Amino acid sequence: MAKFGWSSLWKLISWLSSYMSSLLDKNGVSIIFAAVAAVALLVSLRNRKRRNIETTTSSSRAVNATESSCLPHTGNKSSSGVPTGPFSTRTTSSWKLKNVFVGVSRITLGTDLEKSCLFRRVSNSVGEQVQLDPDNVQGFLQLISLFEVFLIIRVNSDEEEISCRKALEVTGTFQSGLHPAKVLFCETLQGTTAIVRQLEPHMHIDSNPSVIVDLERFIQRLVYIGSGGFSSKTNKPIVILEQLADIFQ
Template sequence: MIHWSNILAIIRKVINTYTQKNPRAARIMNIIWYAVIIIGLLPLLLVIFKRKDPSSEDAQRNTSSGQSTQQQNRSSSGKSSGLFGKVCLNAKAFLLDHELYENRSTNQQQESIMEIASSTTETDDANDERMKHLKKLANDCDVYIIVQVASDEEQNYYQDLLEKKYGFFNSVKILFCETVKGKIAFCRQINPQLCIDVDKETTRELKRFYEGVCMIQKNAKNSKNEHDILEYSNFLDLMSHLTKA
């Protein structure tokens, strides 16, 4: 059986004898010993120096407190109007009947857009409750306008109309798609607090993911339907309800 204690004692005796006869070897052994100590202390030194700088922690606290303050301010401003955060709004939910692409003749579309834009003055807008609600929504919330179109011509029509008459919305956040799945995909990516659309298929699907889902549909009863979706006959009635909630 190997007795390690005896072996280690013999090794130490040999090293001591050798270093006594060779002073230079003794210095080398001391250097090796100090190196072993330093290497052993490295993990502890790394832990000490990796601690966060108090000034950086204070900066992070200030940043986080600033962000929370901004969120609270945004929430409070939104709550004053009954809405807050991101909103996905189908353009066909607030456009007038005569502004819809399918209700206009092809030859008169461009001329009609110009007439609509030019006939709307600031005084008219101030007296138009629908426009007031739209402007307040654009001011208080992060609004994304979603339009389902069937052709490039229809897209160009709505693009011109929205920019000329409803220019208070961010043109970068006017999104076009060709299918219901496209509308749903946009909403899922945006992750809004409020969705306003015009068809049951879209609202039913969105209700699976979001609580704030509303639908604009003619002859609606201005109440929740069988799918627990708030359903109103026009945009003005819906906004009047939401701002009072």
């Protein structure tokens, strides 16, 4: 029926008309009525099949679009650095995962060495050193394995910059997905804000509330890592966590 075209239908009607003309004297109006009914049935079946095909196609596209929009853009990173594939084999029932990470592929993470969500200062016989906080290192490693992450660190000297890079290297973050060129340094909070606005991430995470407030107008998703509240300028919903590791719990 799908291949049955209008030209074939017209030929059928013409043939039926000729045939009915020859039989009109013998069978009368009943033959004409039966022929018209047959043609009407064929047209009805053709239209019904076409509507079924269009409905099935539209439904399939709608389902695919809904599933695509609900899946987080996470997973293994492609050659372009953008994560692809399913989120994870672990459950995604947490509200944080479903609401914060949907549609996210690029993340900027800002921190410093004072109110840090990633680093901590350690004093030993050699002197003061910088290390990754063991309570947050696993969360950070998971973050960089799933997303394209730019780490923005506020430092006061070249020595602090060197110490931060060494701490990242020793912990194996560069082998876990963090590109060395995506570790950026600045000296001020305004510097962090400027870098984030230039990178235009889908989400920004920071341990300083002033940076979060300054970025409210420019970044859709914001996550503050720390304790205590702060005054929002736009009343935009902001996720507040005590530590970086909580984002995956």
